[in-house]
Amino acid sequence: MACRISELVIDAADPDRLAAFWSDVLGYVELDREGDGSIAIGPPDAGFGGPQPILVFSPASDPRTEKLRLHIDVNATDRDQDAELERLLALGARPVDIGQTGTESWHVLADPEGNEFCLLRTRLKPL
Structure with a gap:
């Protein structure tokens, strides 16, 4: 198990x-x-x-001082990646540069407290 x-x-x-x-x-x-x-x-x-x-x-009141060692990846379920990126930015996400080359198929974003997450390209079926 x-x-x-x-x-x-x-x-x-x-x-x-x-x-x-x-x-x-x-x-x-x-x-x-x-x-x-x-x-x-x-x-x-x-x-x-x-x-x-x-x-x-x-x-938690401790300030974060470095890049997270774990992050969340998300995939759109009902729209393409560009439309989902627009939606996430409108909700308060912001783009983050962690050394990407610009050729990645994903977008690196941060939530309102700066926690990094990635928006992947593949659309998944909703559960």
Whole structure:
């Protein structure tokens, strides 16, 4: 038997802001709020333990000082990459240069707190 990723926990200076951003990006909804200020978001019809991992934004006041060692990749499900890039930028993502050559088939972006993520070219079927 193997493990499954059930949730990704992301430190956040403003958990509300990141939960709202990533809910818009992924079509997720708020699932839970903890007393410590953590906010869990996930697919509206599945929640924890479903086919996709949930995201938990945990309050943290420590400033990030270097590039993340882990990042999220996303793929559009209902539009091409250019249209999805426009949507993500309108939601508050911003382009980030981490040394790309300009020939990549993906876009490197950052969420409102500077966490890098990539928009890949391939369109995936919705779950």
